[in-house]
Amino acid sequence: MIADIWTTIVEMLDYTFIQRALVVGLLVSVCASLLGVSLVLKRYAMIGEGLSHVGFGSLAIATALNAAPLQVSIPIVVLAAFLLLRISENGKIKGDAAIAIISSSSLAIGVVVVSQTTGMNTDVCNYLFGSILAMSRSDVYLSVALAIVVLTLFVVFYQKIFAVTFDENFAKATGVKTSFYSMVVAFLTAITITLGMRMMGALLISSLVVFPALSSMRICKKFRSVTICAAIISVLCFVIGVIMSYFYVIPTGASVVLVNIAVFVLFWILRFLSVQSKKRANKKKEVIS
Numbered sequence: 245m246i247a248d249i250w251t252t253i254v255e256m257l258d259y260t261f262i263q264r265a266l267v268v269g270l271l272v273s274v275c276a277s278l279l280g281v282s283l284v285l286k287r288y289a290m291i292g293e294g295l296s297h298v299g300f301g302s303l304a305i306a307t308a309l310n311a312a313p314l315q316v317s318i319p320i321v322v323l324a325a326f327l328l329l330r331i332s333e334n335g336k337i338k339g340d341a342a343i344a345i346i347s348s349s350s351l352a353i354g355v356v357v358v359s360q361t362t363g364m365n366t367d368v369c370n371y372l373f374g375s376i377l378a379m380s381r382s383d384v385y386l387s388v389a390l391a392i393v394v395l396t397l398f399v400v401f402y403q404k405i406f407a408v409t410f411d412e413n414f415a416k417a418t419g420v421k422t423s424f425y426s427m428v429v430a431f432l433t434a435i436t437i438t439l440g441m442r443m444m445g446a447l448l449i450s451s452l453v454v455f456p457a458l459s460s461m462r463i464c465k466k467f468r469s470v471t472i473c474a475a476i477i478s479v480l481c482f483v484i485g486v487i488m489s490y491f492y493v494i495p496t497g498a499s500v501v502l503v504n505i506a507v508f509v510l511f512w513i514l515r516f517l518s519v520q521s522k523k524r525a526n527k528k529k530e531v532i533s
Contacts, residue, residue, distance in 0.1 A: 374445030
């Protein structure tokens with residue numbers, strides 16, 4: 245049984261599109277999980293959902309113009325991320341409302357553009373729900389380069405991102421340029437969402453941002469340990485999701501999300517059992533004392 249599974253996995257790795265998906269998917273998973281910790285703690289996790297809808301609209305426009313999808317989508321999504329940040333900081337429109345406005349508008353624009361050009365075909369479904377076949381060779385090269393940029397900038401600005409995440413007002417009082425580093429996080433998030441959207445889909449890419457962070461928070465307490473744990477969880481879930489997708493012939497994005505859900509539930513149960521165990525131990529100590 246195990247030998248048959250291993251043989252099938254080896255056969256799976258012979259396919260070029262699987263190799264491309266794994267390379268890009270692993271890098272995007274790491275980037276999304278690292279940024280996800282900060283976004284979840286700042287209660288700004290739904291930015292991934294909003295930016296993915298912007299990405300769908302930009303991909304629809306790129307398809308209509310017969311242009312390179314990533315080269316069109318990346319600058320548009322980055323601008324949308326900065327716009328979301330600016331609207332939220334303005335104070336007149338809260339973050340969740342700003343995300344709802346931009347995401348629904350972008351989705352509507354994408355649907356209209358598609359309906360007037362190519363129609364609701366397979367390409368549109370791939371953009372919405374993802375496709376492991378979507379990554380071309382040029383997409384892989386661009387994705388790898390940009391993912392390395394995201395990881396490098398995250399490491400370089402780690403301390404500042406940590407400060408802005410936990411107490412933005414205090415960080416600002418100590419001289420940290422909070423607006424700049426918030427823009428850095430928004431910029432990195434926009435790139436990550438765009439890179440992963442073609443494979444995970446516009447409706448599912450935000451799961452890579454949210455689930456690993458929430459799962460790691462069930463068992464870890466410190467920011468560094470939560471970040472590292474989230475990255476490990478994200479990578480493992482992606483690999484298992486791709487294998488499940490190949491074995492059971494289901495969409496890759498949905499498969500990865502289901503694995504993330506299972507891990508979150510497992511970690512939540514472990515956390516619950518740990519809390520209950522500590523409560524019982526404390527009761528015993530009180531009885532003894």
